[in-house]
Amino acid sequence: MKILIVHRAKIPVILYGGIERVIWDLGKELTKLGHKVVFLVNKGSSCDFAQLVPIDESLEIIEQIPNDVDLVHFHFVPENVQRTKKPYLITIHENLITTNAFDLNSVFVSKNHAEIYGADSFVYNGLDWSEYTDPDFTKKRSHFHFLGKAAWRVKNVKGAIQVIKKTKSEKLKVLGGVRFNVKMGLRLTFSPRVSFYGMVGGREKEELLNGSKGLVFPVRWHEPFGLAIIESLYFGCPVFGTPYGALPEIVTEDFGVLSNRVDDLVAAVETSDSFDPKLCHEYALTEFNSRKMTLAYLGKYEKVLSGENINTISPKLKDSQQRKFLEWR
Template sequence: MRVLIQVPTRIPAYKYGGTNRVAWCLGKELVKKGHEVLFLAPSGSSSDFAEVIEYDPSKGLEDQIPSGVDIIHLNHEFEHWPETPFIFTQHGNFNHYPLPLNTVFVSQRHAERHGSDSYVYNGLDWDDYGSVDLNGRRSFFHFLGNAAWRIKNVKGAIDVVRHTRQERLEVLGGHRVNFRMGFRLTLSPRVGFHGMVDDHAKIKFLRQSKGLIFPVRWDEPFGLAVIESLYFGCPVFGTPYGALPELVRSDVGVLSTSRSELTTAIEQSEDFSPLRCHEYARDEFNSELMAQRYLKRYEMILNGQTLNHVEPAMIGGHTRQFLEWNK
């Protein structure tokens, strides 16, 4: 099968990289399975396992599809969808109109919020992450995500740690002074800020962390930070919103809307097995499983079937900007 994967940001991912990281892992896995993969990606992209076609925003999408492509895998919304058979993965929450019949979401909850039952969990190529030391010394907790997004609730993560006796938080993806959040200044010496870290720095922190603190205040579509943390043996302490109840089982973390409950939970983080967290992420959220699931859907589309009976659309819109977070 000849598959064209469109990505909205440069590949390979260097720092944050959500959608492009998943698309990269999918492409690599499809090549391993004997398929030909091409990427349609922004200027500056490169790949050592697939041809990269530079996307030209001044041209229409259809004009940039090479001949002989069996199916296009889109990861970004377009005003005009192509005539060539395609599948579209909706990675975010911010669509305001019906989506194509062949839309896939990234969790069951994400799909349900759009009136759909079509979803494929994200998976990562764990070989890209190097070795995992599950017996090493762990001395802090971490927050991983874009702290400038208030819905990610880094303030809540900081409050959880500040109410412990002596735990420390390392914020990966934010700064001590943040004007975008209405001038937030964090003075606590028990909180460190590291900005948007690259993969090398991120992995170094995850190897030494006791757990991820992730009290998001929106319906998280999936949460790569969750599975990356689990892979390195870090239990997850977050809120029960979006996909988190699907990803965070009781044996790998605690979900609550209460700061005090999460504070108590992280002080008992040693009750969780790093090995159990690691094995769960490795076995359930890998790129091979993701590729198998997408291949089934590619075949359905090429056989003339659709993935949804009606065009998916956000049910009720975004009625609440911030979901509940209690002290």
Template sequence: MNILIVENSIIPFKHYGGTQRVIWYLGKELYKLGHKVTYLVKKGSKCDFGKIIFINNDKELYEQIPNYIDIVHFNNQPADLYKIDKPYIITMHGNLNNNNSLDYNTVFVSKNHAERYNSNSFVYNGLDWNDYSKPNFNKKNCYHFLGKASWGVKNLKGSIQIIKGLENNKLLVLGGKRFSERVLKMGPAYFLSTKVDFKGMVGGKEKENYLNMSKGLIFPVLWHEPFGLAIIESLFYGCPVFGTPYGSLPELINNEVGFLSTKKKEIKNRIKDTGLFNNKYCHEYALENFNSKNMAKKYLEKYSVVLNGEKLNLNKPELKNIQNQKYLKFE
């Protein structure tokens, strides 16, 4: 099968690279399974297992799809979708907060993500764990935050509040600018704390080294997290996840690999019992359930449905509930 993966970014990924990381590993696994992969991506991209076509902003997207392609895999919904004459699917990676209808062939990245849009069409993200260094299960006295520090829904402030209630521990802040505007707005009490160590935007071996030092991910998000690569990367390194029960978290985090609550005090108390979690089990759980081979096989099932002339959703997905509050509950 000739598969075209479309994403308006540069591959391979640099630093964190959420969607870029996912589509890179998806294409790599599809290639290993015997398919031909072409990427339609930004100039500057390169790939050693598939063909690269650079997006031409002076042409409409449908004009840039080669004739030899069997199916197109978009990673956002293009404006000229109605002009596409090839079978296609669209992976929705993020959240919307409006009643706009999505395309029939939309795929979400978790069960909860799909259900919030009246859909049951989803594929979990997966990573190629062979590209990651070996986990260290002898943890030190630190935890980590992994995400865009300046993004309020990721709740860095809540993570800091939690760590400040724990003795003899500190928080490694991985993601975003080293000194973001949001961090500055927290005030000196947060910004200058010796319990918080801002590492800035890190990737590759540097990020892996920090995850290998950590005893757990503190992840009290204030929105319905669609999936969360930070979750599965942390689990791979034997880190249990302590967060809020929003979005995909309850389906990704069971009692053996983490703890979820809307209350800071309950999360603090559970973190004090981090030793009750089996680091090796957390690693094996991520390895087995969230790998890129599983992801590729699930997407091939979606491709097959569309190539057979069927739709992935009986009705156009549409968000069931508009979120009126800026942030979800956390106290």
């Protein structure tokens, strides 16, 4: 089968790149399984295992679909997608606040994410763990970490800092943020127990995760999935977060603690050594790998290739969130 993967981004990813990392690993796994992959992505991309077609910004995306592909997998919602002449599906990666109905062939990235739009079709993200270094379980773990775009207030880096500052002596390393931020609401952090590393990637990020006691992740929105969660688990880090979005699906009692109360997470962080790093690692390795994700998508591909729709009714946002931020106290 020849599969076109479409996303408005440049690949491969260097630093953060959540969706870019997912589509790269998906394309690689499809190739390993004997399929041909074409990426329709932004100019400047490179890839050694698949054909690349650069997006022409002067044309609609659907006008740029090659004639010889069997199926198109969009990773955003293109204009006039219903006019696509090839079988297709769309993965919705984000929380899209809209009153418009979604395409019948929409797939979400967690059960909760799908349910928000009145759907039940989802595929968990998975990563190619062979691209990561093996965790060193003999290494001393000296800090906790936050991982994500800290400038997004829904990610609640303030809450993560608050949790750590209420412990007796724990330290936090913020991966994805800076100490002084006035862009997304004033944040001035002077605590010597909190350090900032900006948008780190590659081996530097892996070293920081491998030295961490756990991920502090008190998000204040319905997290669609959260690659930060599975990357942290892979390196043996339990997760201390809020019970929103996909977190309760991924973070069961063996792998962390979820609460929207600061004091609950403070207590959990201070007893983080009760979690088994090797068990966290094995969980991420077996449940959230790119092969498992790819096989799930192949099941969806077969469905649309046979002329069926992914959903029986068009997904639509069930309830607009009344508050911008979910409860944190």
